Amino acid sequence: MTMSGVAYLYIHKLRVTYAAIAMKIDELIEHLNTIEASEHDDVRALAVRIGIFLDRLNYSIMHEMKEGKSMNHALFEFKDTFLAELADIRKLKEAIIIAPDHPNAEVIRRIHTLSAELTDELKKQEHAARRVG
Amino acid sequence: MPFIKSTKSRSQLEEKLLLEEKKIERMQVKEFEDLEALRAEVKKDSTAHPLTRITTSDLVRSTIGALIGTVGHFAFFYGVELGEKITIGRATFLYIFSLVVAFMFMYYSGFRKVKEIRIFRFIPIRVAVVYIVSLVVVVGTLFLFGFIDYTTHFELIYKAVATTLLLAVLGASTADILGKE
Numbered sequence: 001m002t003m004s005g006v007a008y009l010y011i012h013k014l015r016v017t018y019a020a021i022a023m024k025i026d027e028l029i030e031h032l033n034t035i036e037a038s039e040h041d042d043v044r045a046l047a048v049r050i051g052i053f054l055d056r057l058n059y060s061i062m063h064e065m066k067e068g069k070s071m072n073h074a075l076f077e078f079k080d081t082f083l084a085e086l087a088d089i090r091k092l093k094e095a096i097i098i099a100p101d102h103p104n105a106e107v108i109r110r111i112h113t114l115s116a117e118l119t120d121e122l123k124k125q126e127h128a129a130r131r132v133g
Numbered sequence: 134m135p136f137i138k139s140t141k142s143r144s145q146l147e148e149k150l151l152l153e154e155k156k157i158e159r160m161q162v163k164e165f166e167d168l169e170a171l172r173a174e175v176k177k178d179s180t181a182h183p184l185t186r187i188t189t190s191d192l193v194r195s196t197i198g199a200l201i202g203t204v205g206h207f208a209f210f211y212g213v214e215l216g217e218k219i220t221i222g223r224a225t226f227l228y229i230f231s232l233v234v235a236f237m238f239m240y241y242s243g244f245r246k247v248k249e250i251r252i253f254r255f256i257p258i259r260v261a262v263v264y265i266v267s268l269v270v271v272v273g274t275l276f277l278f279g280f281i282d283y284t285t286h287f288e289l290i291y292k293a294v295a296t297t298l299l300l301a302v303l304g305a306s307t308a309d310i311l312g313k314e
Contacts, residue, residue: 006161009161009165010161010164010165010168013165013169013172014168016172017168017169017171017172017175020172020175020176021175023175024175024178026252027252027255029250029252030252030255032246033245033246033247033250034245034246049178053171053174053175056167056171057171060164060167060168060171063164064164103246104246105246105247108246108247108250109247109250112247112250
């Protein structure tokens with residue numbers, strides 16, 4: 001497999017994995033958005049679990065970037081978009097962790113927007129990787 | 134001589150590159166496996182989460198709402214009377230209409246902090262529960278009050294249930310929404 005083919009495959013896997021996490025984020029938004037959410041300890045547990053999933057995704061991207069840098073990997077071409085994604089994941093995680101304690105409209109909107117933006121970024125990145133590959 | 138030397142160094146370089154590529158491939162496979170494992174874990178988590186389950190209190194709430202809609206003002210009595218006058222086609226339309234009403238009612242009503250954010254995927258399961266509970270309540274009520282029994286013709290049951298279902302669905306949907314608040 002060519003290096004750009006590997007890059008495409010990685011980005012595809014990354015997008016698919018985030019799509020699964022995004023479903024959990026939707027679930028969290030749904031519960032935060034209704035009044036019963038604040039009464040549930042499960043919402044807090046869900047937020048923590050999503051935070052862990054996002055951390056693992058973050059680690060995977062950082063690891064991939066490091067490898068790309070040291071080995072002149074094709075993935076390094078996507079350095080800028082990876083950096084943007086890392087920043088978005090961090091912001092998203094921060095919003096998700098505080099959400100159960102502050103389930104207000106502003107926080108819910110922020111999580112929803114960041115998650116949608118990240119999904120879009122990953123789709124665009126996958127599209128670009130497919131073109132290169 | 135220099136030609137042999139350069140061929141040798143080229144083959145060494147190729148070998149080195151090949152080794153490097155294999156190394157990357159091995160690391161990549163591990164990275165892919167890690168991502169795959171993460172995805173599997175997230176998906177597994179989706180099915181196990183208690184908040185997406187329909188609880189007993191949801192069922193009880195819908196049943197009480199459907200009962201109020203059906204038995205209140207003896208609506209089922211008029212439902213049976215109307216059922217005798219309508220065609221199978223109209224009855225079928227009423228079944229579909231009741232489902233649409235339940236969906237619209239639950240989708241557009243209810244307390245939400247951010248009105249514009251609605252996540253579609255959680256609505257169908259609740260609508261299905263409300264609809265099925267309403268059907269069971271209507272059939273049960275008609276059976277309890279002696280309008281239908283084991284000998285009643287299916288067509289009559291079908292039409293009588295169709296005319297009462299809308300009220301039951303409205304009652305159950307209201308209870309589902311109000312119960313949360």
